[in-house]
Amino acid sequence: MALMITDECINCDVCEPECPNQAISLGPEIYVIYPARCTECVGHFDEPQCVQVCPVACIPVNPAHIESRETLWQKYQRLTAAKVP
Structure with a gap:
């Protein structure tokens, strides 16, 4: 179950650096989660x-x-296999 960020987001910037899969980024108005990268940690x-x-x-x-x-x-x-050189 990938997660999503709703429009209640206040763009506080605390979620993005916490994501170990780099699935969160700032969208046009609020942060967004890319389902292909979200593993719910x-x-x-x-x-x-x-x-x-x-x-x-x-x-x-x-x-x-x-x-x-x-x-x-x-x-x-x-995702982690892709990071191995």
Whole structure:
């Protein structure tokens, strides 16, 4: 289940540096999460770090990108394998 940032985002800049997969970036108006890179921190942390630090609780599960924990683990493995020289 990739996460998403809703329009309640206040652009506080705390979520982007917390993402271990670099899935968060500043969009035209608010921050956005790229589903292809979001693993909900599976493989890195027990809980999504962006959700933990968000002061306005605007990062729910993206209903358009429902994924199992196993799928998120496989995505994590693909993303980290791509970083190995």
